[in-house]
Amino acid sequence: MKKKPAPINPRKTPIPEQAPGIRRSNFEEVSLGYSEEQARQEAARCLNCKEPKCVTGCPVSVPIPAFIQAIKTGDFNKALAVIKSANLLPAVCGRVCPQESQCEMLCTLGKKFEPVGIGRMERFVADWAARNSAVEAPVPEASTGRSVAIVGSGPSGLACAYDLAKLGHRVTIFEALHEPGGVLVYGIPEFRLPKKIVAREIEVLKKMGVELVTNAVVGKLIEIDELMDKYDACFIGTGAGVPKFMGIEGENLTGVYSANEFLTRVNLMRAYDKEAFDTPIRRGERVAVIGGGNVAMDAARTALRLGARETIIVYRRSEAEMPARREEVHHAKEEGIIFELLATPVRILGENGQVVSLECLRMELGEPDASGRRRSLPKKGSEFRIPVDTVIVALGTNTNPLISRSAKDLAVNDYGYILADENTGKTNKAGVYAGGDIVTGSATVISALGAGRKAARAIHAAVSGKNDRSRGQTS
Amino acid sequence: MFLRAVVKFLVMAKILEKKLIRKPDVFSYELDAPRISRKAQPGQFVIIRLHEKGERIPISLADINPAEGTITLIVMAVGKTTTELSGFQTGDEILDLCGPLGMPTHIEKAGKVVLVGGGFGVAPLFPIARAFKAAGNSVTVVMGARSGDLLIYEQEMQQVSDRVLITTDDGSKGTKGIVTTALSREIAENGADLVMAVGPAIMMKSVSETTRPFGIKTVVSLNPIMVDGTGMCGGCRVSVGGAVKFACIDGPEFDGHAVDWELLMLRQKAYKKEEQESFEAWKQRHERMLSKERQPLCE
Numbered sequence A: 001m002k003k004k005p006a007p008i009n010p011r012k013t014p015i016p017e018q019a020p021g022i023r024r025s026n027f028e029e030v031s032l033g034y035s036e037e038q039a040r041q042e043a044a045r046c047l048n049c050k051e052p053k054c055v056t057g058c059p060v061s062v063p064i065p066a067f068i069q070a071i072k073t074g075d076f077n078k079a080l081a082v083i084k085s086a087n088l089l090p091a092v093c094g095r096v097c098p099q100e101s102q103c104e105m106l107c108t109l110g111k112k113f114e115p116v117g118i119g120r121m122e123r124f125v126a127d128w129a130a131r132n133s134a135v136e137a138p139v140p141e142a143s144t145g146r147s148v149a150i151v152g153s154g155p156s157g158l159a160c161a162y163d164l165a166k167l168g169h170r171v172t173i174f175e176a177l178h179e180p181g182g183v184l185v186y187g188i189p190e191f192r193l194p195k196k197i198v199a200r201e202i203e204v205l206k207k208m209g210v211e212l213v214t215n216a217v218v219g220k221l222i223e224i225d226e227l228m229d230k231y232d233a234c235f236i237g238t239g240a241g242v243p244k245f246m247g248i249e250g251e252n253l254t255g256v257y258s259a260n261e262f263l264t265r266v267n268l269m270r271a272y273d274k275e276a277f278d279t280p281i282r283r284g285e286r287v288a289v290i291g292g293g294n295v296a297m298d299a300a301r302t303a304l305r306l307g308a309r310e311t312i313i314v315y316r317r318s319e320a321e322m323p324a325r326r327e328e329v330h331h332a333k334e335e336g337i338i339f340e341l342l343a344t345p346v347r348i349l350g351e352n353g354q355v356v357s358l359e360c361l362r363m364e365l366g367e368p369d370a371s372g373r374r375r376s377l378p379k380k381g382s383e384f385r386i387p388v389d390t391v392i393v394a395l396g397t398n399t400n401p402l403i404s405r406s407a408k409d410l411a412v413n414d415y416g417y418i419l420a421d422e423n424t425g426k427t428n429k430a431g432v433y434a435g436g437d438i439v440t441g442s443a444t445v446i447s448a449l450g451a452g453r454k455a456a457r458a459i460h461a462a463v464s465g466k467n468d469r470s471r472g473q474t475s
Numbered sequence B: 001m002f003l004r005a006v007v008k009f010l011v012m013a014k015i016l017e018k019k020l021i022r023k024p025d026v027f028s029y030e031l032d033a034p035r036i037s038r039k040a041q042p043g044q045f046v047i048i049r050l051h052e053k054g055e056r057i058p059i060s061l062a063d064i065n066p067a068e069g070t071i072t073l074i075v076m077a078v079g080k081t082t083t084e085l086s087g088f089q090t091g092d093e094i095l096d097l098c099g100p101l102g103m104p105t106h107i108e109k110a111g112k113v114v115l116v117g118g119g120f121g122v123a124p125l126f127p128i129a130r131a132f133k134a135a136g137n138s139v140t141v142v143m144g145a146r147s148g149d150l151l152i153y154e155q156e157m158q159q160v161s162d163r164v165l166i167t168t169d170d171g172s173k174g175t176k177g178i179v180t181t182a183l184s185r186e187i188a189e190n191g192a193d194l195v196m197a198v199g200p201a202i203m204m205k206s207v208s209e210t211t212r213p214f215g216i217k218t219v220v221s222l223n224p225i226m227v228d229g230t231g232m233c234g235g236c237r238v239s240v241g242g243a244v245k246f247a248c249i250d251g252p253e254f255d256g257h258a259v260d261w262e263l264l265m266l267r268q269k270a271y272k273k274e275e276q277e278s279f280e281a282w283k284q285r286h287e288r289m290l291s292k293e294r295q296p297l298c299e
Helices: A036-043 A064-072 A076-084 A090-096 A118-131 A155-166 A195-207 A224-230 A259-266 A294-305 A326-334 A402-406 A445-464 B002-011 B034-039 B080-086 B119-134 B154-160 B179-190 B201-214 B261-268 B276-290
Strands: A147-151 A170-174 A211-213 A233-236 A256-258 A286-290 A310-315 A338-341 A343-351 A354-368 A374-378 A384-387 A390-393 A432-434 B013-022 B026-032 B045-049 B057-060 B063-065 B070-076 B096-101 B112-118 B138-145 B163-168 B194-198 B217-221 B237-240 B243-246 B253-255
Touching: A036 A064, A036 A118, A064 A076, A064 A118, A076 A090, A076 A118, A090 A118, A090 A195, A090 A445, A147 A155, A147 A224, A155 A170, A155 A195, A155 A233, A155 A445, A195 A211, A224 A233, A233 A445, A256 A259, A259 A294, A259 A390, A286 A294, A286 A384, A294 A310, A294 A326, A294 A390, A310 A343, A354 A390, A432 A445, B026 B080, B034 B070, B034 B096, B045 B070, B057 B070, B063 B119, B070 B080, B112 B119, B112 B179, B112 B201, B119 B138, B119 B154, B119 B194, B138 B154, B138 B179, B154 B163, B163 B179, B179 B201, B194 B201, B201 B217, B201 B261, B237 B253, B237 B261
Parallel strands: A147 A170, A147 A233, A170 A211, A233 A432, A256 A390, A286 A310, A286 A390, A310 A338, B112 B138, B112 B194, B138 B163, B194 B217
Antiparallel strands: A343 A354, A354 A374, A354 A384, B013 B026, B026 B070, B045 B057, B045 B096, B063 B070, B217 B253, B237 B243
């Protein structure tokens, strides 16, 4: 008689988390991650489809069923190798990827039940490897004598550097801030992505011989043309740019932050530890965060952890249209963040230069716009005020002009984003490649990683084909 | 090798010479910064971070010496970070030095250029004056202090300008009065094609108000609170002619007649509570510089 397989659990194996009431006042990571047993239990839910849809939803095509099968058999090293063949930063992506709109959205199991917890398992594999010191820097191939300059040490730059270094090219990363990691360090909070995880990845690059130059603002200290004099190729991955503001009355009052500033002060400059670190931050009592993306969730939950009594997310559409990861919205709600939906700010009121309230208009949803999300329209005469002392604007960014101002022959579009080939990252300037948010506008960590890798492949092909090597050896 | 040099010179910045410029708390720091010195132009600034737990603060360039591979900063110990810096000695290293940042001063042949310095503003005016002079302008520098012994950079300014007009409140040196007194007289007697002011916001505002009726182009160098200095955070936003500008990438220099001074001064006070000690000192300095009853800054 054939043995009947155990029925599939319709729900994802729950991931242990800090209780909301506790975590809302600390900066420790929210999710604690799967144990080996939990990971194997979740792996058992995977149907190992012949034509896995999940892979097509992944911007870097991680062979998802293959790594899950390795988890099932307890071969976590193999699982890591499978993931790393496509994704260099599983510890990061397992935590910050919007799985519900990528791999997990297409999971076959998800048609009937909750999809397989792919992100949670990816994270488990990476953390398991780190705990068991199985993470070793790959030994680069023999030196090719070629060199590549990488501008920016965020996700796209790190990925590009990793692949090129592995292939034996000499890689130098130029970072404008004093610490490498880009948005992974200044933007994403500790409670969602601990800094030590990013530091670990950077250590791997250093072990591979990648050189990191901090405090180097390309476009100010060094021009792209100067880099091209000294290197065989250059990759620009400078990321998201200058913060957008709404242009409403009161936006420059004290107590109004861009999310970038608020998060940079807390994350990069560690303002949450005011005893030890010098950078000041306002610890608002009542904080409004404007926007519905991940950055808005991060800012709101950060404000809460700094001691806000009430933190309110103000978003002009409904929850269904929110671009934030579902998990972040869920976590934010659990922590007591208030959602003021279908509301748009019209002005910020102040007294003696300090914010006292945010005036909003009620919105209603209309027809879908170009992005497919339903347009929101203001209701006349529906003004209402939310008393707050701090306002954080998290509405995305415009392009940073530093590089395009200094490299005038680099082609950009009307909004200032660098024009680069989707498959190779090639720009109009010979030897210069670009990828990540500076090309696509605000997107995800994983798509930036993908762009960095594609560019690495194209750069490798281009510099390897160079016969005469007249540059790269600098005094 | 190029890369080693980059790593060495960008990551840590050695203080080659620290000098006391004015008793007891104004120092100049000549820093080993070959690559920055090759790129830096008058009107630009750097951001420093003293140690692992330090904040990032912007400081104007008081001198640029590409031949020696150095830059010079002049800093008064007013707050926590600047006081901490004053404890650094020749040979010590600053953990992070980032620059040059901001747009350089637009140096053109304007004709009669009057440069007005108040407080620290005198220091960054030095390379600016030199550049205007080299561009063939007639350069007049107006600099003020409470009394003669509190003036800094007087001799240096003499070297790079045609005339230096000094004002002191107590009349111990130069004309008795404040910088705008001398500026008004200079405009009345000799006219001016371009005025530039660097210093505390309130002084730059007064200079802009002084020149406004004459329609003289007036450039000011704004000093809002900054974090990254590369346009990423927007903390340094200012309003100029009704438009929001980021001082770090669009400035720091703007048309003084178009600047919303109240807003700048408001935003400069954003962390008043948090930086109480340092900010109180900074404010007192403004008051001392402009009020009638000034107390001695140092003895």
